[in-house]
Amino acid sequence: MNCLKKLLFLSAAGLALTGAAHAQAPLEDRLAVLEAMVAELKAELASERAKGDADIVRIETQMAATSAPAAPPPQADGFRVGDATVKIGGIIDLDAHVTHLDGGAIASNSIARDFYIPGSTPIGGESTTFTDFTAESTRFFISASQPAGEGSVTGYLEMDFLGSAQGNELVTNSYSPRMRRAFVTYGNWLAGQEWSTFQNTSAIPESASFLILSDGMIFVRQPQIRYTHGNWQVAIENPNTPTITSGNQDANTLPDAVVRYNWKGDYGNVSLAGLARQLRVDEAGVTEEAFGYGLSVSGLLKVGARDDIRFNVVGGEGVGRYVGLAAGREAVLSPAGELEAIPAFGGLIAWRHPFGKTARLNIGYSGLFLDNPSYVPAARTASVQSAYAAVLWDVAPKVTLGVEAMHGIREEESGADGSISRFTFSTKYAF
Structure with missing residues (x-):
């Protein structure tokens, strides 16, 4: 029985009870019955009201969900061109150097000024x-990636303006771009110009200038074909034989070969790499060959909450152009006319110590001994x-200011030496 029927029934019952009070049961009993019916009616009214309130809440919730603006889609990384996802980025960099040399001068158009x-x-x-x-170390890159089979194929091109022979400092400082990296990856394969597999780039110290501690650093970019499987990397790379007596020879018949194994974990990363090379001179119809090799250990180790240590140690025979930006040569023709590989040993160590919110201190040492x-x-x-x-600090998102002091010494076989001291201020914006 619904509430309305019960209300009508209750009213009729009340009239009947009142009109026939003298003919029926005692008045107290009739009032008790009436009160029980009123209580039952109140309970049912309360239940109906609760159901109504619940319906109102449900309807309002549905309306709010319908009228609320949809959450914005996640921001895409790059943009679409056909089936490819294209990304563009780089850095805008200004370096200001004050350099003191105690043993001579460096030509104004030399890359060693930068x-x-x-x-x-x-x-x-x-x-x-x-x-x-x-601003010649300003850099930009473009990459494109698209599905291919069960994976994807990716192309990458990176350029900067260092070492340009086009510009000068007279009026416009107009410098032409140069290729730094240009490669394609598909699955486990890489083909093109990239950092040598012999080099662990995470060992490069952070600096205000374009590059620091390059004396004992493994630093080479060159064309190669590389295969990566798990922690293993195997590559064949472009050969070249810089010599003391015969200049820079490009007569190799075999590529340089590199095998590398990588460890990575919460502690950072460490790489062990081996290099095998053919050293070859072809001059005036006479060909001489020698075997060159190198071994390296390099990486980045986390220390404490935020600090890290970056390092590489390298040694071997005929590794000259792989270390120290070709500070030494790889081979020499002996008085007997035989090609002899030159032994070399070097390395670097650098400590990076963040402090405050965005600042960090970097210090380090590097050396190469031939x-x-x-x-x-x-x-x-x-x-x-x-x-x-x-000391570097981020003054805004992706904007870094830095100041740096360095001192270097070069010594010759005669015992004579010269030094360089350089103070650098830099600003960098990454995009």
Whole structure:
């Protein structure tokens, strides 16, 4: 029986009870019955009201959900061109250097004016001091990736303006771009110009200048074909044989071969790499060959909550152009006319210490030591060493300011040496 029927029934019952009070049961009993019926009616009314309130809440919730604006879709990384996802990025970089040389000068159009190249430190001249502002290390890249089979194929092209022979500092400082990296990856394969597999790029110290501690650093970009499987990497790479007596030889018949194994975990990463090379000279119809090899251990180790240590150690025979930005040579023709590989040993270590919210201190040391044969000319480089300290801080998202001081020494086989001291201020914006 619904509430309305019960209400009508209750009213009729009340009238009947009142009109026939003298003929029926005692008045107290009749009132008790009436009160029970009223209580039942109140309970049913309360239940009906609760159901109505629940319906109202449900309807309002549905309306709110319908009228609320939809959550914005996640921001896409890159943009679509046909089936490919294309990304563009890079850095805009200004470096201001004040450089002091105690043994001569560096030509104004030399790339060694833009960043530290150990083998370019002059020896035996007058001391000089000069200031340079450069934006040539500004860099941009473009990549494209699209589905292919069960995976994807990706192309990457990166360029900057360092070492340009086009521009000058007279009026416009107009410099042409140069290719840094250009490669394609598909599955486990990479083909193109990329960092050498012999190099672990995470070991490169953070710096205000374009590059620091390059003396004992493995630093090579070159064309290659690389295969990666799990922690293993195997590659064949572009060969070349810089020599002391025969210049820069490009007569190799076999590519350089690299095998590398990588460890990675919460502690950072470590790589062990081996290099095998053919050293070859073809001059005036006479061909000489030698075997070159190198071993390296490099990586980045986390220390404490935010600090890290970056390092590489490398040694071998005929590894000259892989270490120190070619500060030494890889081979030399002996007086007997035989090609001899030159032993070399080097490395670097750098400590990165964040402090405050966005600042960090970086300090480090690097060195390369060559074991040239006794018949090598006395003016050939015997060793290069450097140390540096830099403070960098992010003043806005992706905007970094830095100050840096470095000091380097180059020594020849004769014992003569020259030094370079450089102070750098830099601004970088990554996009």
